[in-house]
Amino acid sequence: MHNQGQDKYQQAFADLEPASSTDGSFLGSSLQAQQQKEHMRTKVLLELEKVNLRLKSAKAKVTIRESNGSLQLRATLPIKPGDKDSNGTGRKQYNISLNIPSNLDGLKTAEEEAYELGKLIARKTFEWNDKYLGNEAIKKEFKTIGELLEQFENEYFKTHKRTTKSEHTFFYYFSRTKRFTNPKDLAIAENLISSLEQIDKEWAKYNAARAIAAFCVTFNIEINLSKYSKMPENNSRNIPTDAEIYDGILKFEDYLHNRGNQVNQNLQDSWQLWRWTYGMLAVFGLRPRELFINPDIDWWLSQENTDLTWKVHKDCKTGEREALPLHRQWIEDFDLRNPKYLEMLKGAIAKKDNTNHAEITALTQRVSWWFRKIGLDFKPYDLRHAWAIRAHILGIPIKAAADNLGHSVQVHTQTYQRWFSLDMRKLAINQALSKRNEVELIREENAKFRMENDKLKLEVEKLRMELVYKRSYTQN
Structure with missing residues (x-):
């Protein structure tokens, strides 16, 4: 998915282990992104020192400095037109901005420009033209949203370590920005906010704003999205009771008896995998992805797994953890440790690339499709909410329940407990x-x-x- 030009950025991230987080919220993701941004900035500044040493050795009489995310050339030059010659020397030190971003690619460009400027100074042929006055940057035409979307991935991973989690996060930002904006519009704050205002559903607007915010940060587009940063108060959810969850597992059996003749023989038993998935989501309150990203099947079937925990892989949204079950009896009732179903899981993920966000998304969408197909009145994530509520009712401490679900106490209290029905x-x-x-x-x-x-x-x-x-x- 990524190109060779990105290798130097990912090599720069090689010594960074992204901060562990049990917070899958926007706040948790932002903290991790900030850590990676600071790591990359440190790498750029270290490389900048090396570039300046090379310029000094070459006696270029030009240095490069970083300011507000851009690189500038610093040199003593003839007085700029319209400027005062306060020292009476006819020369003055200037910082010249050429609209070069402060990243590894920008450093290469800035070094080339520094040598070029150094030659002009040495030959005493420097003149204040549009390039050095900054007029070219002002004249530069704005790009459309569509043009920037084509560059989005390449630019995003200049400041983010490429992992399974960051791939999923980027796909979230990219897909929503693309879905809710007009690619022909100029990529300016006014048009992006106008696109947000046309979204009717509050949750869709909130999620789109998160994506557009990441898009704007990547391309240094100044925009104020604080109006859309607050999580919506209400949303319609149908949180199933334990009895309804138990009835739901039986609907898979009903599908078997009522589906009619199956044309494709290879798919005759596929419903059993999705019933197993349903049961695991109900018992552990997992995110659907946490069943498909590098599942530790051997551990799940191991005799040593006396606590009946499901190991969530480190590449998942909030890192690795061991999830404990509620209603352990359901594991037996739903036959969740039947090796047959785990072989079916192996087969399903063997056809997928676990590092490819689109393929994992396709599997999770398949789960939702089966929920609708057998006539369930709730969605996969509603089983996760039901787990959280059940844990609260059983008197499990909030910290323990939050850790088990792989998120912060704040998310647990603010997000999940809102779904308490009468x-x-x-x-x-x-x-x-x-x-x-x-x-x-x-x-x-x-x-x-x-x-x-x-x-x-x-x-x-x-x-x-x-x-x-x-x-x-x-x-x-």
């Missing part, structure tokens, strides 16, 4: 009251036992005193 709240309150009643009952029973124990102690003491009295009487 029925869910009633269930949670009733269970809490039931637990309190159980505690009170235990306390009452303990008090009763203490009273009976004190009574028995009195009886024992009474019998002891009587025995002492009898012995004393007999001796007398």
